[in-house]
Amino acid sequence: MAYELDGRLVVGVSTRALFDLTCENRIFEQQGLEAYCKYQIAHEEEILKPGPGFALVCALLSMNDLPGERKRVEVVIMSHNNADTSVRLFRSIAYYGLGITRAVFSGGSPLTSYLHAFRTDLFLSANEQDVQMAVDSGIAAGIICTDQKAKTTMDRNIGQIRIAFDGDAVLFSDESEKIFERDGLEAFEENECKMAQHPLAEGPFARFLKTVAALQKEFAGRNVPIRTALVTSRCAPAHERVVRTLRAWDVRIDESFFLGGMSKRDVLAAFGAHIFFDDQEIHTGKAAEVVPSARVPSKRVG
Ligand SMILES: [Mg+2]
Numbered sequence: 001m002a003y004e005l006d007g008r009l010v011v012g013v014s015t016r017a018l019f020d021l022t023c024e025n026r027i028f029e030q031q032g033l034e035a036y037c038k039y040q041i042a043h044e045e046e047i048l049k050p051g052p053g054f055a056l057v058c059a060l061l062s063m064n065d066l067p068g069e070r071k072r073v074e075v076v077i078m079s080h081n082n083a084d085t086s087v088r089l090f091r092s093i094a095y096y097g098l099g100i101t102r103a104v105f106s107g108g109s110p111l112t113s114y115l116h117a118f119r120t121d122l123f124l125s126a127n128e129q130d131v132q133m134a135v136d137s138g139i140a141a142g143i144i145c146t147d148q149k150a151k152t153t154m155d156r157n158i159g160q161i162r163i164a165f166d167g168d169a170v171l172f173s174d175e176s177e178k179i180f181e182r183d184g185l186e187a188f189e190e191n192e193c194k195m196a197q198h199p200l201a202e203g204p205f206a207r208f209l210k211t212v213a214a215l216q217k218e219f220a221g222r223n224v225p226i227r228t229a230l231v232t233s234r235c236a237p238a239h240e241r242v243v244r245t246l247r248a249w250d251v252r253i254d255e256s257f258f259l260g261g262m263s264k265r266d267v268l269a270a271f272g273a274h275i276f277f278d279d280q281e282i283h284t285g286k287a288a289e290v291v292p293s294a295r296v297p298s299k300r301v302g
Pocket of ligand 1: 166279
C-alpha cells in the first residue's frame with residue numbers, strides 16, 4: 001500500500017531553515033549555483049550545524065516517539081537544488097537522528113505545486129519568494145529569520161512543542177490591521193468594538209491553527225504534546241472580537257497575551273516558543289533575539 005500523508009501534520013522545510021548554511025549561501029550568492037554545488041560535494045563529510053528551524057523540527061518529530069502513537073508528523077525537505085547536494089544534507093540528518101526521509105529537489109523549479117502534492121500544512125524557508133508563493137496558494141508559510149541569536153541547539157528533553165502566533169494578518173485576516181494603519185488606534189478600537197460579535201476572516205495561519213487544535217483534541221485528558229499561544233499587540237477592548245472569533249472557529253488557544261503595543265520579545269522568551277509567526281518585521285526581528293521566528297507575508301490578491 002502507498003504511504004499516505006493524509007491525517008498527518010506535514011511540515012516542509014528548506015535546507016536553510018533546518019541547518020545553518022550561512023557560509024554556503026554566501027558562496028551561492030557570490031559565485032553561483034555551480035560553485036555552491038561543488039562546495040557541498042567537497043564538504044560532504046562535514047556535518048551541518050543546526051539552523052533556525054531545527055528546534056521546531058526536532059520538537060515536532062519527537063511527537064512520533066510518543067509510546068503507542070501512530071506517526072503523526074512528516075517533515076519533508078523542500079529544496080531548489082538538485083539531488084547532488086543531498087549527500088551532506090542527509091548525512092547531517094542521520095547524524096542528529098532526525099526522522100526525515102522524504103525530500104524534494106526541484107532543480108530550480110518553483111516549489112509551490114510540490115508543497116501541495118505533499119499536502120503541506122506548514123512551510124518554513126529563508127527564501128522570501130518561495131514563502132510568498134506558498135502563502136498566495138493558501139499554504140501557511142513563514143520566512144524564517146536566519147540571522148537570529150536564539151538558541152538552535154538540539155534539546156532532547158522536549159516537554160512540549162510550543163508555537164506562538166500573532167493575531168492580525170497571521171491567524172486572522174488583515175482587515176482590521178488596515179484600519180489601524182490607515183486611520184490610527186482610536187478608529188481601530190472603535191471598529192473592533194462595533195464588530196465584536198462578527199468573527200474576523202481567516203488569515204494565512206487559520207487552517208494550520210485548526211489542524212493543531214484538532215491534534216490537541218485527540219490528546220484530551222492526557223499530556224497534550226503541543227501548546228499554542230496568541231501574542232498580539234491588541235489589548236482590551238479590541239480583545240473581545242478575537243475571543244469571539246476563536247470561539248466561532250471552535251479553536252482553543254492555550255495562552256493569550258494582549259500586549260497593547262508592548263514588545264513581544266520577553267513574553268515569547270517566557271513562553272519558550274519553538275517558533276513565533278508574525279507579519280511584521282519589527283516584531284520578528286526583536287523576537288528572533290530570543291526564540292526562532294518567521295515572518296508571514298500578506299497574501300497577494302489576483
Ligand atoms: Mg499582525
